[in-house]
Structures are given as C-alpha cells and as structure tokens.
Amino acid sequence: xxxxxxxxxxxxxxxxxxxxxxxxxxxxxxxxxxxxxxxxxxxxxxxxxxxxxxxxxxxxxxxxxxxxxxxxxxxxxxxxxxxxxxxxxxxxxxxxxxxxxxxxxxxxxxxxxxxxxxxxxxxxxxxxxxxxxxxxxxxxxxxxxxxxxxxxxxxxxxxxxxxxxxxxxxxxxxxxxxxxxxxxxxxxxxxxxxxxxxxxxxxxxxxxxxxxxxxxxxxxxxxxxxxxxxxxxxxxxxxxxxxxxxxxxxxxxxxxxxxxxxxxxxxxxxxxxxxxxxxxxxxxxxxxxxxxxxxxxxxxxxxxxxxxxxxxxxxxxxxxxxxxxxxxxxxxxxxxxxxxxxxxxxxxxxxxxxxxxxxxxxxxxx
Amino acid sequence: xxxxxxxxxxxxxxxxxxxxxxxxxxxxxxxxxxxxxxxxxxxxxxxxxxxxxxxxxxxxxxxxxxxxxxxxxxxxxxxxxxxxxxxxxxxxxxxxxxxxxxxxxxxxxxxxxxxxxxxxxxxxxxxxxxxxxxxxxxxxxxxxxxxxxxxxxxxxxxxxxxxxxxxxxxxxxxxxxxxxxxxxxxxxxxxxxxxxxxxxxxxxxxxxxxxxxxxxxxxxxxxxxxxxxxxxxxxxxxxxxxxxxxxxxxxxxxxxxxxxxxxxxxxxxxxxxxxxxxxxxxxxxxxxxxxxxxxxxxxxxxxxx
Amino acid sequence: xxxxxxxxxxxxxxxxxxxxxxxxxxxxxxxxxxxxxxxxxxxxxxxxxxxxxxxxxxxxxxxxxxxxxxxxxxxxxxxxxxxxxxxxxxxxxxxxxxxxxxxxxxxxxxxxxxxxxxxxxxxxxxxxxxxxxxxxxxxxxxxxxxxxxxxxxxxxxxxxxxxxxxxxxxxxxxxxxxxxxxxxxxxxxxxxxxxxxxxxxxxxxxxxxxxxxxxxxxxxxxxxxxxxxxxxxxxxxxxxxxxxxxxxxxxxxxxxxxxxxxxxxxxxxxxxxxxxxxxxxxxxxxxxxxxxxxxxxxxxxxxxxxxxx
Numbered sequence: 015x016x017x018x019x020x021x022x023x024x025x026x027x028x029x030x031x032x033x034x035x036x037x038x039x040x041x042x043x044x045x046x047x048x049x050x051x052x053x054x055x056x057x058x059x060x061x062x063x064x065x066x067x068x069x070x071x072x073x074x075x076x077x078x079x080x081x082x083x084x085x086x087x088x089x090x091x092x093x094x095x096x097x098x099x100x101x102x103x104x105x106x107x108x109x110x111x112x113x114x115x116x117x118x119x120x121x122x123x124x125x126x127x128x129x130x131x132x133x134x135x136x137x138x139x140x141x142x143x144x145x146x147x148x149x150x151x152x153x154x155x156x157x158x159x160x161x162x163x164x165x166x167x168x169x170x171x172x173x174x175x176x177x178x179x180x181x182x183x184x185x186x187x188x189x190x191x192x193x194x195x196x197x198x199x200x201x202x203x204x205x206x207x208x209x210x211x212x213x214x215x216x217x218x219x220x221x222x223x224x225x226x227x228x229x230x231x232x233x234x235x236x237x238x239x240x241x242x243x244x245x246x247x248x249x250x251x252x253x254x255x256x257x258x259x260x261x262x263x264x265x266x267x268x269x270x271x272x273x274x275x276x277x278x279x280x281x282x283x284x285x286x287x288x289x290x291x292x293x294x295x296x297x298x299x300x301x302x303x304x305x306x307x308x309x310x311x312x313x314x315x316x317x318x319x320x321x322x323x324x325x326x327x328x329x330x331x332x333x334x335x336x337x338x339x340x341x342x343x344x345x346x347x348x349x350x351x352x353x354x355x356x357x358x359x360x361x362x363x364x365x366x367x368x369x370x371x372x373x374x375x376x377x378x379x380x
Numbered sequence: 381x382x383x384x385x386x387x388x389x390x391x392x393x394x395x396x397x398x399x400x401x402x403x404x405x406x407x408x409x410x411x412x413x414x415x416x417x418x419x420x421x422x423x424x425x426x427x428x429x430x431x432x433x434x435x436x437x438x439x440x441x442x443x444x445x446x447x448x449x450x451x452x453x454x455x456x457x458x459x460x461x462x463x464x465x466x467x468x469x470x471x472x473x474x475x476x477x478x479x480x481x482x483x484x485x486x487x488x489x490x491x492x493x494x495x496x497x498x499x500x501x502x503x504x505x506x507x508x509x510x511x512x513x514x515x516x517x518x519x520x521x522x523x524x525x526x527x528x529x530x531x532x533x534x535x536x537x538x539x540x541x542x543x544x545x546x547x548x549x550x551x552x553x554x555x556x557x558x559x560x561x562x563x564x565x566x567x568x569x570x571x572x573x574x575x576x577x578x579x580x581x582x583x584x585x586x587x588x589x590x591x592x593x594x595x596x597x598x599x600x601x602x603x604x605x606x607x608x609x610x611x612x613x614x615x616x617x618x619x620x621x622x623x624x625x626x627x628x629x630x631x632x633x634x635x636x637x638x639x640x641x642x643x644x645x646x647x648x649x650x651x652x653x654x655x656x657x658x659x660x661x662x663x664x665x666x667x668x669x670x671x672x673x674x675x676x677x678x679x680x681x682x683x684x685x
Numbered sequence: 686x687x688x689x690x691x692x693x694x695x696x697x698x699x700x701x702x703x704x705x706x707x708x709x710x711x712x713x714x715x716x717x718x719x720x721x722x723x724x725x726x727x728x729x730x731x732x733x734x735x736x737x738x739x740x741x742x743x744x745x746x747x748x749x750x751x752x753x754x755x756x757x758x759x760x761x762x763x764x765x766x767x768x769x770x771x772x773x774x775x776x777x778x779x780x781x782x783x784x785x786x787x788x789x790x791x792x793x794x795x796x797x798x799x800x801x802x803x804x805x806x807x808x809x810x811x812x813x814x815x816x817x818x819x820x821x822x823x824x825x826x827x828x829x830x831x832x833x834x835x836x837x838x839x840x841x842x843x844x845x846x847x848x849x850x851x852x853x854x855x856x857x858x859x860x861x862x863x864x865x866x867x868x869x870x871x872x873x874x875x876x877x878x879x880x881x882x883x884x885x886x887x888x889x890x891x892x893x894x895x896x897x898x899x900x901x902x903x904x905x906x907x908x909x910x911x912x913x914x915x916x917x918x919x920x921x922x923x924x925x926x927x928x929x930x931x932x933x934x935x936x937x938x939x940x941x942x943x944x945x946x947x948x949x950x951x952x953x954x955x956x957x958x959x960x961x962x963x964x965x966x967x968x969x970x971x972x973x974x975x976x977x978x979x980x981x982x983x984x985x986x987x988x989x990x991x992x993x994x
Contacts, residue, residue, distance in 0.1 A: 066578050087584035099575035103597040112593075113583035160579075409899070413797040417806055420791050424813050424871060427824035430835060434827060448835035493723035500716035508720060510984065515731045517980045519928035521949035522973070525956045525966045526734035526741055529748075555730045562723060587715055616817030618931045619949075623957050634819035638935060649827050656820040667815045671808050674815075678872070679879040 016077045016167035016200045017042050018063060024071035025058050032058045034224035035072065040202065045194050047203045049211035050221035050247070057172055059221070060204045064170050065089050077167050092161030093170040096177060098153045100145040106132075106156050107141040110163045131162040134196055135189075151182045158190070162197060169194075171203040175210060187213055208248050212236070220244045237368075242297065242377045245370060251302050251334065254344040255372070258298040260291045267291065269298055269371070272340040277366050280315045287371055290380060299370035299379070302334065305346030307354070308361040315367040326354045335360070428660070434653040435459070442649055458654040468655060470629055471636035474546040475659075478632060479614040481550050486557040486610045491603065494565030495591045499577060509566060516559035523555060524623050531624070546630045552620045557613050561606040564677060568602030569595060605677025608670055612663045633659040741966040748963060756967040765943050765951075770971070772858065773947040777927040777975075780865040784926075785919055787866065788873020793903070795874070796881045807878065814871040822935040825864045826851075829936070854944040857937050861945050864932050869925075873918055880914035881907065917986055920979045927975050948972050 018040040025033040033055040040046050048056040061067040063074055065086035073080050081089050100109050107128055114124045132138040135155045145153060154174060161169055174190070175183045191214055194201055205211055211218045212232040220227040220235065220243070228240040239245035245253045259270045260279070267279040267287055279287060290296060308318045324343070327334040332347045335354045346362055348354055371380045434442070436454040446452060462468045496502070497509045531542040542548045572595060580590045596603065621635040628640055637655040641648060667674055745752045760766040795806050813821060828835050829850035837847040851857045884907060892902045908915075930949040933939065939946035939954060946954070948971055956965015 064578075064582065066581070086578075086582045091582065093579070093582050095575040095579065097573055097575055099573060099579040101576065101579075101594060101598070103600075112580075112585075116584040116589065164583075409797055413794040417791070417794050417798070417810075420787075420794070421806070421809055424810050424867065427821050427828065427867070428812060428816060430828060431821075431824045442833065445833060448833065448838050489722045489726065493720040496716040496719035500712060500719070502713035502716040505716065505720075508724070511727060512723070513984070514980060515727050517924055517976060517983070518731060518735060519924070519949075519972070519976070521928045521930050521952065522738065522969050522976075523731065523734045525952065525962055525969055526737040527730070528957065529741060529962055530734060530737065551730070554726055558723060558726055559731070587712070612815070612817075616819065618817070618819040618934070619953070622934075623953065634817055637823065638819060647830075649830070649833070652823055653827060656823045660816040660820045663815050663817065664812070667811075668808075671804075671811075675807070675811070675875055675879075678875055 017044075018168055018200060018202065019075040020059070020063075020072065021074075022072035023059070023062060023069055023074060025055070025062060025067060026070040031224055033062070036221075036226055038219060038226065038229065040200060042200055043198045045191075045201045045203065045214060045216045046219060047205060047211040047215035047217075048219045048221055049205055049208055050227075052206055054221040055224040056204045056206075056219075056221045060170050060172055060202055063168070063202060064091055064093050090167045091170055092164045092166040092168075093172065094154075094157045094161050094174045096173040098145075098157040098174075098177075100153060100156055100160075102145050105142050105144050106137065106148075106159075109145070109156060110160045113160070113164050127163050127165070128159075131159045134162060134193060135159050150178050151186055154178065154186055155189070158193060162193070165199075167200065169199050169201040169203075171201065173205055174203075175205070176207070183210075190214065209250065212248070218248075220247060222247075239299075239370065239379055241379060242299070242372045242374065245299050245372065245379060249301060251345050253370075254298075254300050254302065254305070254342075256298045256300070256339060256342050256344060257374075258296050258371075260287060260293065260296060260371070262291050269366075269369070271298065275319055275339060277317045277364060278315075280367050280369070283369075283371075287380060290371065290373075293373075295374040297372040297374045299372050300344075300364060300366075301368065302345040302347045304365040304368045305344065306363050306365070307348040307352035308363045312363075313365070313367075316363050316365050318361055318363050320359050320361050323354055323356055323358060323360050326356050335362070337362075428657070431653045431657045431660075434649055435657050437650050439648065439650055458650045459658075462651055462654050462658070467628055467640060468636070471631055471633045472658075474631065474636075475615060475633040476662075478546060478549045478553070479611050482553040482557060482614040483607055483610045485550065486554055486561050487603065487607055489554070490558050490561035490565055490606065491596065492591070494562045494569055495595055497562070498566045498569035499590075499595075500587065512559050512562050512566070515555075516563050520556055520617070520619050524619055527552065527555075528623055542624075544625050544627055544630055546621075546625060546632060548624055549617070549621055549632065552624065553614045553617055556617070557610040560613070561610050564606045564609070565599070565602060568599045568606075572598055601673055601676060604670065605673045608666055608674055609677055611666065615663055738966045738970060741963050742970055744963040746961045746963060752963075756964055759964070760967060765946075766968075768944060769946045769948060769951045769968070772945060773927060775858065776862055776865070776929070776933075776945075776947055777923060780862045780869065780926050781919060781922050783862070783866045784869040784873050784922060785915070787870040788918075789877050789915075791870070791874045792877035792881055793907075795878055803878075807875065810874055811871045813868050814875075818868055818931040819935055821868065822864055822932050825860070825867075826936055829860055851937050852941060854941055857941055857945045861933050861936055864936060865926060865929065868932065869922060873922070876914055876918045877911060880911045884910045913986065917983060920983050920986075924976055924979050928972055 018038075020036050020038040023033060023036045024031065036055075036059060038046075048059060050056045058067060062069050063076070065081065065084060069082060073082055075081060076089055076091070101112065104112065110128045110131060111124045114127065119127075128141070129138070132141055135158060137152065137155050137159060140148060140152060140156070145156070148156065157174065171190070175186055178186060187210060190203075203211075203214060212235075215232055217229060218232055218235050219229050222243050228235060228244045230238075235244055235248050239248065242255070246255065256271050261268050261270055261276070263278070266281070267284050268276045269279055270276040312318075321337045321339065323335050323337050325336040327336075328350060331350070333350045333352070333354055335346045335348055337344055337346070337360075348362070352360075354360055372378070373380055430449075433449065433451055435458050436451045436456070438453070438455050438457060441452060493512075497505050497512070531548070535541050535543065542551070576594060576598070577590050580594050585593065616634065617632075618634045618638075621632045622639075625631055625635065628636070631639065633655075637652065637659060641652045641655055741748075742756055743751055743753055745755070791810060795803055795810070798806065827833075831849065831852060834847070834850060836850065840847060848856055850860050888906050888910070889902055892906050897905060927947075928949055929947060930953065933945055933947050933950045934953070937945040939950050943951070948968055952965045952968040955968055956962050959965075
C-alpha cells in the first residue's frame, strides 16, 4: 500500500508562494508525471514529498501516514536526482549499498539486493567502477539502482534525463518504463519535457505557477485539455490559437476567424457553445495535424480554405507549413508531396471536429 | 611543426599565406615568452640558489671574497656542524611539534565548523561566515601587542606562565590558520552539489555521517590543500615566536636562526644559509610533492576570499 | 482511502508541527555546537584582542592611567611617526603595483607556452612564495651584505660602483620593496594564470578574426575578463603588504635611522622591545583604516559574486 496523498499543500519561500495549494491523489503502483515550465513548482512539490523541503501548509501522506514532519530517511522513499548525485568516492556497489549499510542491514542481504537490482538494470559488470568512469546513461542506471535497492514505497525522479543527450534520453525513457513495469513501485516523476511526460505516465499532472492545471491520462490531456495552458503546453508543434468570434447563422454556429474566413461549428457542439455567441476574448484552438492539405474526398466538419504560405519546413514524413490569419501565425501539417511553396497560395483543409473553443479571459476550454 | 609552417607559407593561395604568417607570429611570441620566463626564473630562483651555494662554502672561502656565485671547494661542514648542534635540532623539533599540532587543531575546528556553516543554515550562520572572513583579514601584526598583554594578565591572575614557552605558540597560531582554513573549507564544501547531501539524507545518514562519510572524502583535495597551507603558515610564522619566546630552548626555527646564528657583528653566513635552507626544506618538499593541491588551494582560497 | 488519510492528517498535524519545530531546533543546536570552537577562538583570541588594542592605546606607558587620545597626539607630534606613515604607504603601494605588473606579465608568458610545459614553469616560479619569508629574507640579507654583497661583486666586475644596499635610505627602501615584490609576485602570477585559463579561447579567436593585435587582445579581452580577480588580488595583497613584518624586520630592522620602518616593525620596536605597550598598540592601530577600506571592497565583491550565483 503506497499511495501518496497531497492535501492543500503550500510552500512559501520568504514571501513568495512557490506552491499555492495542491491536491493530488496518487494511487498504489501508479506512474505519475509532474510536468510544467520551469518555476511552476513541480520540483518543489517533489522535494516536499521527499521531505527535503518543509511544507508551509497542508498535509502530505505516504501509504496512509501523514509524513509532514517525518525526516526523509523515515519516509521510505528513494530519489533519483537530475545530476544523479552519486557519491564520487564510492564505487557503484558502495553507492547502491550505502543506504542499506546505514540501516545496518545484514551483509548477505545487502549483497543479494544489490546484485538483484544490478541485474534488473544490467549493470552487474559495473559494480566495482567509480562514478567518473561511467557514461551518462550508466550513471543514470546506477542512480536508479540505488533507488531500487532500498525497495521503497515510492520512487521520486527529479528530471532524471535532462543531463543526457537526445538519443540516450529516448533510450533511458524506455528503460525507466521497463523498470517500473518490473518493480511496480509507485513513482512520482518530474520533468519539463512534455514528450517524456506523455510517454512515461499513467497519469500526467500539468502544473503552472504553483497550481495544478489538469490531471489526466496522456490521451485525455492531449485530446481534451481543460485549459489553454494545457492545450498549448502538451503537443509539439504546439496547438494553434486564433482569436475568433462565434456567430449565429441559420440555426447553426459559425466561428469567424477574419473578415473573409469563417468555419461552421460541428453540429454536436452547437448546444455546448450556444451561450458564447458574440462574446469577446474567444480563441479557437486547432492542432497542426488538423490543418492538412486539401484532398479529393471530404469528411464531415472539414472545410477548405486558401491561404498564402509564409514558411515551409520539410520534416521528412510530413511538411510543416506556417501561414498567417488575421495577424496570428498558424501551423499546419501537410503531405510532403502536396507542393507547399513559400510565398504561394495553397488550399488547406481545417478539421473542425477536433476544434477547441477557449475563453481567453479565464483560460478555460469551453 | 616548423617545417609544416614553412610549407604552408610557400603555398600559393593567399589563405595559406595568412596562416603561415600567423604561425610565424606565434613562434616569435613563443621564443620571447621562453626568453622572459628564463629571465624571471633567474630572478625568482636566485636567492634560494644562492643560499645553497653559500651553504656549501667554508668560512675561509666566504671571507676570501672569491666569486660569490661559485663554490671552489664544496664542503658539507656547515650541514654537519649545524645538525650536530643540539640547539638547532631543538629549534627544528619545536617547529615540527608546533606545526603538526596546529595543523591538527586547525583542521578539526575548521572542517567541522565549515560544514555547519556551508550546509546547516542556522540563525546567524551567514553573519558568522562573514565574521570568519573578516578575522582572516586581521593580520598578526595587529594582534600581537594586545595578546602579549593578555598573556601577562593570565600569568598575574591564574599563575599560568604562557610567556616564553614553545607550546604557547599552539594557542597563538590558530588565530591565523583557523579563519583561513575555515574559509577555504566553506568554499570547498559549498562547491559540493546540494543533491549529494540530500541523497545522503534520504539514505538515512545523520549530519555527522554526512560529514565523515560523504563530505570529507569528497572534499579531500580541499582538505589536503588547507592542511598544506596551515602547515606552511605555522612553519613560517615569525612575529609571534619573536614576541612571545626568548630562551633558546623555546625558539622555533625562523626566530632561532635569526636570533642565535646572527651574533652581534659575527655573521657566520655559511651556517646561516644552511640553517635557513634546512628550515625552508619541509615546506619546499611538501610543495614539490603536492604542488597541484597547493596551487588549487591558493586559487580557491583567494578567489573565494 | 485517500480521504481517510487526509482526515487523519488534520488531527495529527497540530502536534506534528511542534515536533518539526523541535527537529529544526535540534539541527540549529547541533550546527551551533559544531561552530562553537570556532566562535570561541574568534571571540577570545581575535575579536577581544582587537578591541583590547583600542583600550590599550588609551593608557599611559605604565598602564595605570587613562590618557584618552594622548598617545595619538604624542605620535602626531613626532617626525619618526610621519616617516613611518610615509614609508608604510610607499612600501605597500609600490610593492603591490610591481607585484601586480610582474605577476600579470609572467602569467601571460606562462600562458603563451605549450600546456605541457606550463606546470613545470609554474612550479618553479612559485618557489619564492613557498619559502618562509624570514628564511628567504636571510638570503637577501646576505646578497645585500655590506662587504660581501654578491650583487656588488657583479657591479664591480662590469665596472660600476658598489651600492650600499641597506646602508642608504633610498637604496634600503628600494631593497625592502624589491624583496617584497620577489616574494609576492608569484602569488599574483598564479592567480592571474588561473583566471587567464578561465577566459574562453573563442574570445581570443573572435578578437583575432576582428583583427585585434596582441596587445589589443590583452587590453580588450584579457583585462576586462580578469578585472574581478585583479581587483580582489590587489586588495588582498594590499592588506598583507601593509601589515608586513618579516621582511623589514629581518632585512633592515627599520634602519638606517628608522627610515625603512613600517607600522608593524615600528610597533614591535616600540611596544615589545622598548616596553611601551600602549604606544605600540597605538602604532599598530594605524593599520586599521586601510585594512577596513580594503575589507569593505573585498566583501562587496564577494557578496556581489555570491548573489550572481
């Protein structure tokens, strides 16, 4: 039983609120990722769970016990740091066994656990090396090994992959997922990289300015973001935002982007959006993959329009086109063979069935 | 190297010509650098070399006023005479004991205090760190007179005679070495990533265990540097022993040589130079073997403070 | 499940906070105990004597009467005192300037040569700083010997007159400064070399591409990048040089006719050798203003750097 519960957790540094009241229930065996821009309070939250920061207000419980005042060593947690924090003067074996040794675990038990963890992580042949003889990926594994050996209730990861190069990061990402599937320990993982968050998490917690914006599965967050922040933060290239009006047109709704361009709102959304007709501060959110080149066959809720292409970025399997509507730059993903050329007019197609309507005043997705 | 440079200058394209002239500039810069380095090395190494030359001369050769930069009949008599003198050996022993104990006292006090100041923030810790630095700036030349009077007062009040004992120096030297060593160690400890003690904290280490099992081993180069410095300062200290000790049996090396070997107008230069050279030997030998620590400590100590 | 935990939390948290407080207090107590020896040492053997010096300076020679600023006014009326002030400033400022220049130049030469040879040269050039100054000054004393000076031997062989290195005021002042420069320049060299190494090579390459000559590179790249180190090293050296004792004491003992005395050596002469402790304390206190000014600048530099981190 190792669920983690946060209730109205607040952290104040001097007079600055870093975390402004967080409620979060993490269930047993779950892999939770806290993601957000730097300074959003995600690391602070993790460090409060670890006991490295005192909490200013609220409660944190691990496995049902409130641990507000429990020192880190008695919280039964293990942490992997961004710079790994391996003890430079100890070899890998000593690094992994240090915590157990301090707890006066019997020698053969230590040995068994270290060997087992080493096997899981495939670092058995590195056990007598010093950290500085290891590559970045190997250090990362050792840091994880040090966590696994302790067999804690909760794993805490603080941006563990950000010191690795891009290729290794992808590889270690898979590795972390595999390890979690093997040991099934409740995991709280902090990152600023939304791709990492999406690929690793059972549930993603998006944080911004000391508050939780949304909690949900990666797909939920991607397809039904609750706020403009989440909509813009998750996904790459980011979601297009275009200021718009909602107008009534013959029993249906239309979203007007400019004097010359307006799209009908899908029929199943009419009821949902009806009350916002004529309101100011509305923004249409549409992901780049929902703006494609025109095709012979047209699906419901898809609409063609002509626009001048500003910039073309071939990515290989697709081509990104950038264009401007009413002063806002938008991005579309078109087929590489669709003949997109900078400076030329092109016929594009918007798929409104995946549209989001956002109230820019409150930041909520309507 | 040179051949390659010439080859490129003769090459036809102007781009190569430019490269050639650059490497020619560089070669001249290198020659001038070596020339001046040799000149400066002569200046910097001349006194110790001259010590060595003189130490190999007999009194007769010195007073014969032959070429002072050359030894015509080298002899070890100065060394033998000095090292068979009880007096000189006493100076040496006093210096050694005082320096070793000062190093131990200093390192124990400063490593523990530096750890608390660098890592265990408590009320007034920042002010105390600044205070340590300020005391490091207070020179011995400001303190010796009040300390002299204070020691006299201790004798009057408690009947403990602190004057004219070599062991008194073990109380005095830490005033110079502890602030300095603490300051260096604060710098070294501060450079250890915060995550390392957090990892230790999570692993269940107490503060003392974090210090002894993580910080001391990790900061070992810094500790070695601070130790070397403390030793060098203690060994070289001149003012305190000059002011606080007078009997020949209580003197340490620098003062011993200056006050006993220079007797009135009779300067036995052969012996003085031998004594000074032997006195300079311990720090020089340590320096020769641990130069990199020495230089690292020098730059760390001063750039941080 | 989580609800139960949360409800439990509310009930415990009241006394939980107080135990946390206790924990924090214990950490502070341990930290305080760990620094206690240091605090005691500083209070008893540095802070108290420093304050005591001020008190001593206001007593008469027999130390049985409070004379206020009497010692100070007495000193102001004595020519020797003003000579010591002059010589202390001359000594410290000239020596520091030359140490800084020589250190800068030598550091550049060492930096110029191939990296693998640098360690050897650096090691050789730092030797003066390692030898205890009292010992090395003895070598200089012998080099300046009135009858056997090895320098005079060279001068005579190239047809020049002998020089009374320590016997004439001008030359004696030159000599003490020379020895101090000899002792201190290597320290500057090491500091500047370390700081030169931290200047990114690309800056020099960029400057070279922009057509900068070698001295323009020094003036526009090296110097600005090293400004911090240069200022802090100079301030440090100013403190140490101003408070210097060993070199002057061994080389001239203040002679000829007290013209080479600096504050420290004169304070020793007056306070310890002549037994006028209050007057000696008064003399040594005159080092405080310049120490304080330098300390303020250094501290400002350090806190500035601290806030940058």
